[in-house]
Amino acid sequence: MYVYTVATLIGIYCILTLGLNTVTGMAGQISLGHAAFLGIGAYTAAVLMVTYHWGFWPALIAAVVAAAASGAVVGGAAIRVRDDFLPITTMGVNFVVVAVFLYSPFFGGAFGIGGIPSPTWFGAPVGKPGFLVLVVAAVLLTLAVNLWLLRSWAGLALLATREDEDGAHAAGVDVRKFKIAAFTIGTGLAGLAGGLYASCLTFISADDFGFPFSITILCMLVFGGIGTNRGAIAGAIVLGALPELFRPLAEYRMLTYGAILVLLMRWAPHGLLGEESALWRRLARRRAA
Amino acid sequence: MLLQQLVNGITVGSLYALMALGLTMVYGVLRILHIAHAAVFTLGAYGGLWAWHVTGSFWIALGCAMASAVAAGLAMERWVYWPLLGKPPIATLIASIGLFVGLEELYRIAAGPQPYAFALTPRLPELRWGPVLITPPQALVISVTAALLAALWLLLVRTRLGLALRAASQDRDMATTCGMNVRRVVAFDFALGSALAGAAGMLVGIYYNSVSPTMGDVAGYKGLAIIVLGGLGSIPGTVLGGLIVGVVETLVIGLVELPLPRDAWAFVAMIAVFLIRPQGLLGGR
Numbered sequence: 001m002y003v004y005t006v007a008t009l010i011g012i013y014c015i016l017t018l019g020l021n022t023v024t025g026m027a028g029q030i031s032l033g034h035a036a037f038l039g040i041g042a043y044t045a046a047v048l049m050v051t052y053h054w055g056f057w058p059a060l061i062a063a064v065v066a067a068a069a070s071g072a073v074v075g076g077a078a079i080r081v082r083d084d085f086l087p088i089t090t091m092g093v094n095f096v097v098v099a100v101f102l103y104s105p106f107f108g109g110a111f112g113i114g115g116i117p118s119p120t121w122f123g124a125p126v127g128k129p130g131f132l133v134l135v136v137a138a139v140l141l142t143l144a145v146n147l148w149l150l151r152s153w154a155g156l157a158l159l160a161t162r163e164d165e166d167g168a169h170a171a172g173v174d175v176r177k178f179k180i181a182a183f184t185i186g187t188g189l190a191g192l193a194g195g196l197y198a199s200c201l202t203f204i205s206a207d208d209f210g211f212p213f214s215i216t217i218l219c220m221l222v223f224g225g226i227g228t229n230r231g232a233i234a235g236a237i238v239l240g241a242l243p244e245l246f247r248p249l250a251e252y253r254m255l256t257y258g259a260i261l262v263l264l265m266r267w268a269p270h271g272l273l274g275e276e277s278a279l280w281r282r283l284a285r286r287r288a289a
Numbered sequence: 290m291l292l293q294q295l296v297n298g299i300t301v302g303s304l305y306a307l308m309a310l311g312l313t314m315v316y317g318v319l320r321i322l323h324i325a326h327a328a329v330f331t332l333g334a335y336g337g338l339w340a341w342h343v344t345g346s347f348w349i350a351l352g353c354a355m356a357s358a359v360a361a362g363l364a365m366e367r368w369v370y371w372p373l374l375g376k377p378p379i380a381t382l383i384a385s386i387g388l389f390v391g392l393e394e395l396y397r398i399a400a401g402p403q404p405y406a407f408a409l410t411p412r413l414p415e416l417r418w419g420p421v422l423i424t425p426p427q428a429l430v431i432s433v434t435a436a437l438l439a440a441l442w443l444l445l446v447r448t449r450l451g452l453a454l455r456a457a458s459q460d461r462d463m464a465t466t467c468g469m470n471v472r473r474v475v476a477f478d479f480a481l482g483s484a485l486a487g488a489a490g491m492l493v494g495i496y497y498n499s500v501s502p503t504m505g506d507v508a509g510y511k512g513l514a515i516i517v518l519g520g521l522g523s524i525p526g527t528v529l530g531g532l533i534v535g536v537v538e539t540l541v542i543g544l545v546e547l548p549l550p551r552d553a554w555a556f557v558a559m560i561a562v563f564l565i566r567p568q569g570l571l572g573g574r
Contacts, residue, residue: 089560255394265383
């Protein structure tokens with residue numbers, strides 16, 4: 001049973017890293033507050049299901065919409081902010097969101113929200129294996145959204161914005177529109193992860209969605225290879241499973257993450273499977289031969 | 290009552306300013322957000338506490354706090370920031386976050402998660418002025434901060450090194466072209482900022498009588514909010530921003546009941562400033 005929970009959580013990490021990859025990897029907008037949108041999704045779903053007795057599916061959709069709407073607002077603020085300021089702004093958003101959850105009785109305050117129901121499938125509860133299937137389906141859906149985005153004109157516009165904002169603007173790309181779109185899609189995906197997270201753990205509290213978790217998601221993405229979908233998934237799986245496989249590592253998890261980030265940036269900024277990483281180039285060469 | 294709150298606010302505000310100055314100085318010269326500055330600050334608190342336990346002297350403790358912070362700052366500059374210069378800003382930022390997260394965890398493992406008391410009672414008189422009371426720790430914080438700020442000002446305005454630092458922060462490439470050893474100026478910049486952060490760490494430890502691995506969290510994030518308020522890279526703006534945040538925070542908390550914790554308000558203010566005046570309060574650029 002424990003294996004199912006771990007696998008489900010890793011699936012949720014995959015959705016989070018893929019969403020962050022849309023914002024930071026593709027559009028180049030550094031967000032240090034991704035966990036805030038996970039929290040907005042989780043709290044929306046939890047309040048709707050526990051306080052207002054909504055079903056799982058409408059609550060999940062509401063979670064996506066709520067997170068995407070807040071993401072659009074932050075994205076709208078982001079276009080006013082110079083590049084350097086965006087990380088601090090998103091970090092500030094993360095703190096304010098956690099503080100609101102922690103201090104508002106409507107969101108359960110310091111006690112969090114418990115007793116969140118599991119989803120049902122034609123009247124029967126799905127159980128842990130069923131939930132895992134659900135999460136894997138959600139990961140595939142997320143991947144499909146990202147692949148579609150990457151191959152569309154919009155994806156090209158996002159990449160152009162990342163590489164050279166002024167150049168993209170001069171070439172006729174509406175940079176502001178695409179920045180907001182990237183934020184909306186990426187945070188909407190985080191909202192999807194949040195709805196699933198709340199239902200998977202049946203209990204949430206504000207501390208689950210703090211700045212350290214935003215860093216964890218960013219670390220997974222950078223480790224796997226920022227800017228690529230395969231990197232996002234590989235990072236979530238490897239760094240999500242490591243603390244479970246090596247118990248001593250769980251104790252020093254943040255130390256490990258910190259060391260990984262510094263060492264990677266210093267010597268291998270493309271991560272494990274990024275476009276220019278040594279491992280990926282070797283794989284690509286083998287496939288070509 | 291209001292005057293008393295003002296004194297409390299200025300004390301807290303001067304600690305914020307001291308902490309944020311290093312952030313502003315590093316941003317001014319290198320255009321990077323030095324998130325790991327908060328870890329330097331915490332190291333200063335531990336270094337000062339250790340030296341005080343060993344020697345029992347405030348001045349030796351302050352020296353040790355600043356020296357350990359300078360060593361950490363220089364090591365970061367030498368092995369992380371300088372090699373990453375010229376890479377995309379995201380690489381530096383992520384490395385800086387990694388340093389911060391890792392070091393904070395290292396302090397937790399080395400010193401334990403529990404807070405230590407820093408029961409240093411300064412041998413200063415209690416200043417009473419009608420209903421206003423300035424406690425010895427407050428007098429200590431305000432006087433040490435004022436002395437450090439004055440020293441910093443003299444250093445920047447009256448010495449060749451200070452001139453070089455100001456030149457490098459205006460235009461690093463031009464400074465290099467003019468034959469300045471920018472490498473050394475950057476190291477000096479880090480040393481100066483880290484020394485101030487180390488002193489701030491120790492003073493915060495004394496003022497709140499507590500030193501813990503996570504004490505850099507709030508201070509660091511608030512420091513970022515303050516340098517934004519003051520206009521990134523502006524030294525007078527940062528001092529002003531620190532004092533404003535300290536005073537407003539203390540006054541508002543003392544006067545009205547608020548639905549959010551005090552630390553969240555600094556961020557609300559910061560986001561508001563971003564939207565209304567993106568260049569900061571005193572920022573010209």
